[in-house]
Amino acid sequence: MPFDIPSPPPGDPNWPYEMYKLLKDEGVTQFSYVPDAGLKVMINLSLDDPDVHSIPLTTEEEGVAMAAGAHLGGQKHVLLMQSSGAGNCINMLSLPRIGKFPFLSIVSMRGDFGEGNPWQMPMGKSIQPVLEACEVVCLKIEDSSEVISTVSAAMTMAFQSQESVCVLLSQKMLGIKKF
Template sequence: MDRQVMESRPAAADWPDGLYELLKTHRIRQVAVVPDAGHARLIRRCLADNGMRVVSLTTEEEGIALLQGAWLGGDKGVLLMQSSGVGNCVNMLSLAITHRTPMPMIVTMRGDFGEFNPAQVPMGSATQAVLEAMGALVRRADRPEDVVPTADATIRLAFNTFRPTATLIGQRVIGAKTFGKD
């Protein structure tokens, strides 16, 4: 194993901590969340940070509206959700286009790579197309070492160019939930 691969391993496995550090670097203040197992560690880090306001939502579209209000008041925010939640955001995303609002999303994918649950596949298959149809700029990360650089790029694109953006974290990175049937 060459030196570069060995060095990249710990950092790659720590991508949730890397995402937390990234949110701090970008001075993200409001973190809108509908939980996903893939985001659990990042959510714990954010909850432990007094400089961040974690807003737990009943449905993901609330998070889009929250980010609209946050930006009006000068706060930078991010929305964490799983791919099924993207479907709940569709019409509310028109706020970002209408008002040219930075709205970075970090989406953990289901129904994407080795999925067990049939109900996750329809929305998982549609996630990127739905986001792009609503005008969001989407980039995927399918290797652990790509997660933080990709999220960094999409957060920059959101705040530098005033639009909704998303990083999709592939199920290959997170692992497929098997309900004890593996």
């Protein structure tokens, strides 16, 4: 019996459920992650879903290489990570770049809109220019109304045009952690 994606509890945002459904409808069957509060709902959906592989990583760059391996075997992979972890991926991004492997990551931002933990600011400010220096396409989402169109565009660019694409989820949408 196929996995039924549940509805969000009353008052919770719907976008993580919509995004998860969109990824599954596109045929993504491997979800790797390094845990982050901003991606908690999607990570938990993948863990509850017997139709997909939910893969706990020890460092984010493993997800970059896994995605390439998944493509070798004919599956689609998405890496769920926080922006600080995107910095751990820089050298491994060589692999999708020179091999023209599809690479898609959903990145929850820290160190952007309204950040209260100064330790998060350096990578928050650096990550987009650093990723773009590595020829990764960065698509930023600041409002939940943009989720469907932006993630759809990202999937097309990754899986059809074989680009490396990061969808950056701003704290403007995710909400701001209090310190």
